[in-house]
Amino acid sequence: MTAQALPRTSPASVTQAARGGNRRPRPTAGRVVALVILAVLAIAWLAPVAWALLTSLKTEQEAAAFPITLIPAEGFTLDAYITTLSEGMVPRWAWNSLLTSSAITLITVTISALAGYALSRFDFAGRKMLLAVIVASIMVPGQILIVPLFQQMLTLNMVDTYWGIILPQVIAAPMVFILKKFFDQIPRELEEAALMDGASRLRILLQIVLPLSRPILGAVSIFVFIGAWNNFLWPFIVINKSELMTLPVGLQTVISAYGIQYAANMAQAMLAALPLIVLFLFFQRQIIKGISTTGITGT
Amino acid sequence: MSVDTRTATPAAVARATRPSLSRRRREDNVRGWLYCAPFLVAFVTFLLWPTVYGLWMSFTGRSLTGANAGWIGFANWSEAFADPEVWSSLANTAWFTVLSTIPLVLISLALAVLVNLGIPGQWFWRLSFFLPFLLASTVVSLFWKWLYNPQLGLINDLLGKIGIDPIPWLSDPNTAMHAVVITTVWWTIGFNFLLYLAALQNIPEQLYEAASLDGAGKWRQFLSITVPQLGPTTVLVLVLQILASLKVFDQIYQMTGGGPAGATRPILQYVYEAGFTGYRLGYASAISYIFFFLIIGISIGYLVISSRRTVKS
Incomplete structure (x- = not known):
């Protein structure tokens, strides 16, 4: 403010x-x-x-x-738009994309904010080591994990489920780090006063710290959402059933199955792009600022 | 921000402000791990454990059907190092990285410098160059397969107007990689462009004022102020770009399927094929880890360079 x-x-x-x-x-x-x-x-x-x-x-x-x-x-x-929306699976895939991307965003922001707050405010044993492990994990490219992660999904019975799409995408080590950095800058005096009044830590987080962090939470949410909406490789690996596919994966199968329908294909592509174009027009400043100041990407 | 503001008795205040230090520590220990727990459960289940498990799998003959999960030592690794397909897909990945990184750094810098000259319409320029970055790989691939269409594509049509014969962009091994690179430059340049634009706007105006008082021209100012000031950003952009390019899969898989005749197949696609269409999870893990060590090497190299830089300055 x-x-x-x-x-x-x-x-x-x-x-x-x-x-x-x-x-x-x-x-x-x-x-x-x-x-x-x-x-x-x-x-x-x-x-x-x-x-x-x-x-x-x-x-x-x-x-x-x-x-x-x-x-x-x-x-x-x-x-082409009418055909796409009335026949075929595109509306279903769009719904799957919206559902999984929203869930990924909600869970990622929640667990990252909790962890970021703990790393910023609590002096617990192992804190430095934990922070080092989280930061080091940023170097691990998610793509190399597709094989063992798929095996893990088989064990957990999550292949061909929404949870199979969602859960592996909620780990955002860069976001934990960015949120921790932001919480570090919030003056502790604000919280000390509330502590004196007997407010619990969770309550302080929800009612003081998070409202003050709205800009960064907004930026993090937008980037997580864009990354999840556009992710191709992981949903492509973990989903085989057509009715559970996300939009990027589903569109890809249509093209390989039916081949050439230029107007319909372009209408599908435009429909898949539209939500993000609208999102960008609304949140242009946060997106540009987010990249310029932290270099965070969607993935 | 409606914090509880009920008035506390002096005794309560004293109690609240005097928790012994060790008690606070103990509480912090519990609370710290408790608050981290949800993240940590996901982190261990879906990142840490698969990383370890993948390494272990690379020493087994495990197949997608679950058979042959026994230990086979370095057999997968020695097979991978002798596999010409591993080398050719690694070479494709490296070639793609070289071809894409150079324009993605130079053109994004040029765009940022041009936009930063103070030309009106800032909002429009940013939108134009950044917009494609927001699109899914499937959308981008659909757009460009249509543009590259040999007969009906816009690109060959425009080339025809200036007398150039149609080019079979994606079906000719000599042009397919270039075609994919052009698409990638178009798709992802916005990110580097924004990083450069932010860096340009952070250069102190006084430097330019001092230089122009000393009689330095615009070009001279660009070479002796702008370029050196952008050094750290260029290292960052370069490393992020190399790492991103090495991980290429989506657009190649969707535009050429790795073809024609494997001419564009990147290493990640070979991992996917070995594991999921060839059913050899153990072998695919070994290839993943060769790739992983490559990426880790580059990341550590960057950390060493950038920490040396900070020590110097």
Whole structure:
């Protein structure tokens, strides 16, 4: 809260304002060239998405017509979307993705916040060693674990279950570390006062520490959600039943099974991308800030 | 923030503020492990134990059906080192890493420098270059297989307009890897771009002011201020990129299936095939661990370099 009120007067923002003030009104030749280069690159970067969107709005015949046309002669149609949503498994897969990604996010944030708080505030035996193990585990690439993890899932009877998708994805060592760092910065005096009043530690965590940590909790949640929504390899390994597949895994099987249906395929891809594009438009600042300050990725 | 604010009697305050130090320690021991417990249970079950178990499996002939779980010593390991498919998929992985890392570092730097010149439309530039990073590998692969389509694809169509013959992007062993690299650059550049943009904005403005007072031109300022100031970020971006590129699987598997004729198959796909289509879990574990040691080596190398850097500065 104070952080939001401060920047108006902080030295950094003064220089930034001065910088902006100096820079804006002078369209030098160099800057015009830079603008042109950027515009060309931005078009190149947006073209694949735009082309997929255009294709998804054509009929199958029009999409497969040669030579290709930008704008279909018969006009645009939502047929591909209607077919995708009314027939086939896409709505089911979208639901599976939403369910598992939400569960992963909720569980990850809960257990990471608890562990992060303990590592930040409690002076327990083995704390330093535990922290070292958690940080070191960041180096272990999850991909090398697919074989033993699958064996583990067989033992626990979790192959072809939602829990099989969810549980291995709730371990986010970087998030524990990031949350611990953030809790370290919260002044302890706030908690000491509540302790005096007889509040329990759990209550302090829920009512004082977590509300103060809303920005970082938001960033962590968004990144965990994006990572879970987009994860391909693990759900691909652990799920064989079509009705339990997540969207990325399900779409992949459709393409290998039925092959070429360009308009339908692009409509499916657009539908799978849409939730994240909306999420990004809403949380653009948190996402950019999260990457810029901590370098956290989705996975 | 409605903390309990009932008034306490002086005696209660004294009791509350005077728990002996050892009692506090004892409470912290219990509480600390209790709060960590949910995370630790998941951590041990789904990360620590599989890591150990995988190593053990690599010394067994275990198959997906559960048969042959007995100890066979280093047989899997020596087989893996003699397996030409291991070497070719490792070579593909290394080649992909080289081809993708160079543009992913250089182009992201160039984009960040251009955007940081103070050109209007910051929001739009960030959106354009970062947006693909949010897409699932399946979505990205669908988009690009369509763009690379030999007859109906947009890319060959545009190339045709400037007189270039259609290129069979994904079905020619000579172009398939390049095609996958182009897709990867498009998909993941946004992450490096944001890291560079943040680093550029953290360079103190005074450095540039001092340099221009000394008569240094823009290009000179870029070379003697911007580039050195970006050093630590470049090391970070480079290492994160190498590690990410080495772990490539999704887009290659989905776009080319590792083909044509194994020309793009990465090591992780070979692990998947050995274990899940070849049913040889023990052998697949051994290959995983060869890959694992490679990754750990690079990570430790980075830690050594970056700690030396901090000691120096």
